[in-house]
Amino acid sequence: MTSVELRDSILHHLKYSLGKDAEHAVTYDWRMALSLAVRDRITDPWFDATRASYAGQHKRVYYLSMEFLIGRLLQDAIVNLGLLETAQSAFDEIGLPLVDVLSNEPDAALGNGGLGRLAACFIESLSSLGVPAMGYGIRYEHGLFKQSFQDGKQIEAPEDWLQQTHAWEFERPESTYHIGFGGTVTEKNGRSIWEPEDGLIAQAFDTPVIGWKGNWANTLRLWSARPTQIFDLDQFNSGDYIAASAPETLARTISRVLYPDDTTPQGKELRLKQEFFFTAASLRDALRRFDTEYDDLRMLPKKVAFQLNDTHPAIAGPELVRILCDERGMKMEDAITTARGCLAYTNHTLLPEALERWSVDLMGRLLPRHVQIIEQIDAAHAKEKPKRTVTALENGEVKMGELAFIMGHKVNGVSALHTDLMKQTVFKDLHELHPDRIVNQTNGVTPRRWVLGANPRLSGLITDVLGDGWVADLEQLKGLEPHIDDAGFLDRFAAAKRANKTDLVDWVKETHDLDLDPDAMFDVQIKRMHEYKRQHLNILEAIALWQEIRDNPTGNWTPRVKIFGGKAAPGYVFAKEIIHLINDVAAVLNADPVTSKYLKVVFLPNYNVTMAERLIPASDLSEQISTAGKEASGTGNMKFALNGAPTIGTLDGANVEIREHVGAENFFLFGMTAPEVDERRLLGDHAAQAIAADPRLARALDAVRGDVFSTGDAGRHAVIADNLSTHDYFVVCSDFTDYWRAQREVDAVYADQNKWMHMAALNTARSGWFSSDRSMRGYLADIWNAGSALPEK
Numbered sequence: 001m002t003s004v005e006l007r008d009s010i011l012h013h014l015k016y017s018l019g020k021d022a023e024h025a026v027t028y029d030w031r032m033a034l035s036l037a038v039r040d041r042i043t044d045p046w047f048d049a050t051r052a053s054y055a056g057q058h059k060r061v062y063y064l065s066m067e068f069l070i071g072r073l074l075q076d077a078i079v080n081l082g083l084l085e086t087a088q089s090a091f092d093e094i095g096l097p098l099v100d101v102l103s104n105e106p107d108a109a110l111g112n113g114g115l116g117r118l119a120a121c122f123i124e125s126l127s128s129l130g131v132p133a134m135g136y137g138i139r140y141e142h143g144l145f146k147q148s149f150q151d152g153k154q155i156e157a158p159e160d161w162l163q164q165t166h167a168w169e170f171e172r173p174e175s176t177y178h179i180g181f182g183g184t185v186t187e188k189n190g191r192s193i194w195e196p197e198d199g200l201i202a203q204a205f206d207t208p209v210i211g212w213k214g215n216w217a218n219t220l221r222l223w224s225a226r227p228t229q230i231f232d233l234d235q236f237n238s239g240d241y242i243a244a245s246a247p248e249t250l251a252r253t254i255s256r257v258l259y260p261d262d263t264t265p266q267g268k269e270l271r272l273k274q275e276f277f278f279t280a281a282s283l284r285d286a287l288r289r290f291d292t293e294y295d296d297l298r299m300l301p302k303k304v305a306f307q308l309n310d311t312h313p314a315i316a317g318p319e320l321v322r323i324l325c326d327e328r329g330m331k332m333e334d335a336i337t338t339a340r341g342c343l344a345y346t347n348h349t350l351l352p353e354a355l356e357r358w359s360v361d362l363m364g365r366l367l368p369r370h371v372q373i374i375e376q377i378d379a380a381h382a383k384e385k386p387k388r389t390v391t392a393l394e395n396g397e398v399k400m401g402e403l404a405f406i407m408g409h410k411v412n413g414v415s416a417l418h419t420d421l422m423k424q425t426v427f428k429d430l431h432e433l434h435p436d437r438i439v440n441q442t443n444g445v446t447p448r449r450w451v452l453g454a455n456p457r458l459s460g461l462i463t464d465v466l467g468d469g470w471v472a473d474l475e476q477l478k479g480l481e482p483h484i485d486d487a488g489f490l491d492r493f494a495a496a497k498r499a500n501k502t503d504l505v506d507w508v509k510e511t512h513d514l515d516l517d518p519d520a521m522f523d524v525q526i527k528r529m530h531e532y533k534r535q536h537l538n539i540l541e542a543i544a545l546w547q548e549i550r551d552n553p554t555g556n557w558t559p560r561v562k563i564f565g566g567k568a569a570p571g572y573v574f575a576k577e578i579i580h581l582i583n584d585v586a587a588v589l590n591a592d593p594v595t596s597k598y599l600k601v602v603f604l605p606n607y608n609v610t611m612a613e614r615l616i617p618a619s620d621l622s623e624q625i626s627t628a629g630k631e632a633s634g635t636g637n638m639k640f641a642l643n644g645a646p647t648i649g650t651l652d653g654a655n656v657e658i659r660e661h662v663g664a665e666n667f668f669l670f671g672m673t674a675p676e677v678d679e680r681r682l683l684g685d686h687a688a689q690a691i692a693a694d695p696r697l698a699r700a701l702d703a704v705r706g707d708v709f710s711t712g713d714a715g716r717h718a719v720i721a722d723n724l725s726t727h728d729y730f731v732v733c734s735d736f737t738d739y740w741r742a743q744r745e746v747d748a749v750y751a752d753q754n755k756w757m758h759m760a761a762l763n764t765a766r767s768g769w770f771s772s773d774r775s776m777r778g779y780l781a782d783i784w785n786a787g788s789a790l791p792e793k
């Protein structure tokens with residue numbers, strides 16, 4: 001497509017789809033027109049992919065996920081279609097900067113963090129690999145809340161991405177399913193029949209997801225809830241307008257808002273309804289597609305794979321059994337075996353509080369038949385493993401992790417360490433019963449969005465050296481290694497980083513009126529706020545460093561900017577305290593005339609996918625400092641390494657594998673290992689011991705406890721100091737001293753820019769394994785037994 005053709009298509013959509021004339025069009029109109037013009041280019045490959053999937057009778061992969069943290073889609077689509085330069089020239093002619101148009105798009109935040117972003121990377125990779133696949137989720141009206149700060153405290157406001165038309169989606173008024181709740185189960189001719197009392201309609205909205213080079217496109221199908229009946233006309237006529245629209249309001253509530261909890265579920269009825277709602281609709285939809293092609297249900301495991309993204313869709317097990325058995329007449333045991341053949345489960349966290357459990361009372365009220373079926377699943381499992389069994393139903397609760405495990409033919413962890421820990425801890429008993437069921441699939445990230453799209457400068461350099469094959473085959477980045485010492489390579493590498501940093505500096509100045517020095521080290525921790533991720537360890541180190549610089553202001557300090565970004569779940573009080581502390585510390589440090597040229601702290605509000613795309617290419621140091629054993633994998637860690645930011649980190653999650661790939665000498669390791677953490681906790685006074693042994697730590701904690709960072713409100717951060725000095729479950733104090741040491745090592749290397757850039761470049765060259773294409777190939781081979789529908793090249 002030429003830029004003239006694209007321009008004409010944009011102008012056509014501006015006029016005929018948006019009803020605007022160019023003279024009066026605002027950025028929003030141009031962005032919509034460009035999106036529609038680009039969407040047109042996706043439609044043919046999308047249809048072709050659908051046809052090819054049917055024609056080849058390929059096995060289909062269905063990725064069931066409560067969250068898809070897709071972010072902005074326009075640039076991604078343009079990049080994958082190879083239209084970036086074309087779009088650039090089209091807008092040069094129109095007379096508008098393309099960046100302004102692209103940044104007009106809202107950031108679709110239909111997820112909380114890692115789990116949701118992973119789903120988005122996976123869907124893109126499946127398209128790039130040409131695998132017939134579909135993502136199924138919920139079309140939340142309101143995504144993750146917007147975060148702002150008032151006096152340093154987090155304020156939440158509703159997110160509103162659907163206020164504007166969503167340019168990418170196609171509404172499917174014909175693709176609807178009735179989803180029931182409640183009611184009774186009756187027996188007729190030996191069959192159980194569930195007669196729900198209430199119900200609502202799930203309606204599909206499709207977003208095409210185009211793969212690299214536009215060769216294949218899959219669908220992200222999101223369900224929206226609507227009532228079976230719009231409103232009660234009698235009530236309306238009698239004047240009771242509110243009661244008349246009650247059923248509508250109730251139904252729509254189901255897809256109204258994303259639960260803002262990351263890794264800690266809330267046992268709320270609405271949440272269970274959301275889970276059943278999207279899972280049941282997705283299963284029905286997939287079975288309808290299967291029925292158009294095959295007439296033998298026993299073919300199901302050969303032709304259909306359902307991946308459960310954590311336990312949120314785990315009700316898929318009993319629901320699929322119910323359909324096969326009650327509705328399609330399969331024998332219960334066959335139904336269980338058939339369902340298991342299709343289902344697999346990914347676990348994303350070992351935090352005990354994160355494992356979903358529903359009271360049997362609640363589930364029985366909403367899904368009476370499913371509780372019966374879960375009992376039968378347990379009974380069948382006990383029969384299969386008569387010696388010693390583990391059940392999903394226990395003590396009046398349904399344990400969704402156990403249910404997903406028992407109903408999945410494979411269960412996977414998301415990094416090597418996490419998978420091992422799964423076997424030793426949460427699923428120890430089940431693993432002993434089914435030693436072949438647990439497999440590892442280390443996470444990955446899509447290079448299209450996280451390198452090519454987000455970091456055009458670095459990508460340009462890589463492509464100059466290697467050609468563009470690396471984009472679809474990220475391990476080719478290894479080919480950079482022999483060039484690192486070529487004349488000019490490191491200079492170009494450093495220049496790209498420097499220019500990215502300058503862009504960030506300009507943006508921070510413009511949006512937050514803060515002055516940052518692009519020569520300072522940009523030390524970045526961006527992720528959800530959680531005690532296990534230990535943002536408080538990071539800020540304690542900043543405080544200690546500040547105190548030390550004040551003691552010795554003429555010392556040879558390496559200038560640093562500590563950048564934070566991340567949201568706390570609205571109900572997670574302690575995480576919000578940490579945000580407050582970081583903001584208060586920032587205010588004091590940044591105003592200090594003596595130290596601020598060496599050390600600044602910035603907490604950027606409303607961290608989201610778009611901000612990550614801006615920050616990661618401009619980062620020097622990646623903070624991955626979770627308590628060992630707690631971060632299942634991490635995926636931000638991979639994005640930083642790929643973009644040439646070495647890690648300071650613990651041996652946790654995928655950090656372990658990143659360190660193996662980039663080399664121990666290119667990774668700043670500190671802290672206890674997972675077994676050491678467990679052992680340390682056995683000491684009742686581990687925090688007190690650590691504080692007594694390290695005067696720096698003691699002094700930093702004193703500053704937190706006192707009024708150094710709480711002008712006019714002395715003691716407002718004492719909760720944090722007290723928590724850390726007493727039980728300190730996440731062993732912040734015990735890891736502090738080694739963290740401090742590793743940070744000083746970072747300073748020393750950074751002071752030698754040649755050495756630093758060498759290390760940074762090696763991080764890029766050796767991180768190609770962390771592509772989500774590699775993850776997807778692993779799932780295809782080890783879990784789904786499926787493959788690409790594209791002809792081999």
Ligand code: 6GP
Pocket residue numbers: 113114115116118262263264310348349354414443631632633634635653
């Ligand atoms: C996250 C894990 O915390 C993170 O370590 C991992 O990289 C990511 O999943 C993708 O696997 N877990 C969640 O976001 C979550 O909500 C229930 O788990």
